[in-house]
Amino acid sequence: MKVVNLDRPWTDVPVLFQGFVLTDPGQAQVLRQYCEWVVVEDEERRLAPIISKVARLRKRTTEPMEETRSLLEEIPRAKATWNKTRIFVERVIRDIEQGNNNLHLQHARPIIRNCVDSIKANASAMFWMTRIKSRDAYTAEHCLRVAIFTVAFARFLGMPDEDLEIAGLCGLLHDIGKLKVPPSILNKPGALSPDEFSVMQKHTTLGYKLLKQDPDVDSIISDVTVHHHERIDGFGYPHQLEEAQISRFARLVSIVDAFDALTSDRCYRDGVPTSDAMRILYRNRGQQFDTGMVEAFIRMIGVYPPGSLVELSSGEVALIVATHPGKKLKPKVEVLLDANKHPVTPRVLDLSKQPDETQHGILRPLPDGAFGISLQGRIQQLVAGDRP
Incomplete structure (x- = not known):
């Protein structure tokens, strides 16, 4: 199919040409990561089944996610996967704190792949694991929980299996730049001063620079790391992007990131109940967050989240x-x-x-x-x- 238009400027998507014929799955994957929809030209007989599939995928977000294993069957694997992923994240944190920027991020892929496999079998098993929280291990557990919820949310939205691993890596590494923020600011028990908040905001660009040192890191992962605090109304940071410039994956991770931050205990405040976090997300839809995604996320998590x-x-x-x-x-x-x-x-x-x-x-x-x-x-x- 020939792609003739996008839901955002062509310059904001890493493709070579404006208007091109899709020739390989990699090009389609890039479009899915950045765009919610594209305009294509093709024969009506070929487009009809595709359009009907889109309608079915949208309806999917009103139905429970498919399960191939019961919770009882999946919990042991989910717990083992959770523990292995946490060990990896803690090692990355330790390396960065010791000044070692050779993070060996290629090891993250098989770990996230195990998370994807568990979520595809029974997402609730991993959701149960995300509810076991430690205030003292917030940074590691936050990255892990965001990865889990991002994979589940991407699947809930109907993204194909080949995108789930990248989505999980986006969630896992989105806050990696915070490890370069001074602990006195990152763990300050009180409110940050304007200067301190300015330093905190730099975690997006610091994370971007860290990931750019590894040529094997997908561009969308770096994009999410630097842009997950951009806002739909254009008042986010660091680049004050307009709505159409924020990638689909960055919009997705921004919601998950905010949800987990709101519901987790921090050194400076206790987490809020899930119901309050949902109200905050809903109140800020169309301003800070993508409206359709917020509404879908609320449907996925529910009034009574798994594990409560x-x-x-x-x-x-x-x-x-x-x-x-x-x-x-x-x-x-x-x-x-x-x-x-x-x-x-x-x-x-x-x-x-x-x-x-x-x-x-x-x-x-x-x-x-x-x-x-x-x-x-x-x-x-x-x-x-x-x-x-």
Whole structure:
């Protein structure tokens, strides 16, 4: 197909010519990374099935993500993958702090590929892992969580499998420049002064320069690193890009980055509940964030995110297993306590498939640890083979 127009200026996409015929998958991948849509010329009979496919992909964001393995089956692999990825991130952090800029980022690819495989099998398993947080390990865990959510979000939006690995690398490395920011500023418990904030903002360009030292790093990863704080209204940094100049992947990572920062405990404040973070994202759609992407992200995460603890209207206590984008108040849950708050044999209940007249529904969210039930404890049980 001949590409005749883009949803952004031609000069903002790394292609050689304005108007060209797609000749290999690599060119299409570049267009997907930077553009949400393009205009093509071709015969109507060839375009019709493509247009119908676009409609199906858009509808996909109102349906649960496909699963090939149950949560119980996937949790052990997800935990092992999480631990290996965290070790890699911690090694990169240590190298940069010691002044070693030879980061061996080629080792990140197989690690992210394992994350992609786990998310494709059952995204909720990795979502459960992202809810186990340590205030003291924020930098490493933030990069890891953003990578996980970015892969899942890209898949939720219908991006093909070959793009998920690059999306994950964008998320993993987006904040790498912060490791060049003085710790006194990065970990300051109070508000930053204007001069300190100016230094903090430089993490985008510092990260860009770090990644540009490695010729094997894809250009879109460097683009996301330098532009994930640009805003749709043009008031972002470092380049105050206009809406049409911000790549699709940078828009995606900016939402995930903000969500995780809002919901995580920091040295200077506690994280906010998921519901509050969603309200903040929604309130800033069309100004700071891409409107369509924010709305899709909220559908993916849901009102009750996977891994959160809830009390059902029946009095039973359950962990959220998976969300239903089209039925936000009716996720899939794992019941662990009966109405009298006594342990029961765990059973999975899909509230979206329950008759309307059933008594099962979510009464209220519960803090992790309520009634002796913790997410970390349940993960340990599943890894150990579901032993009590």
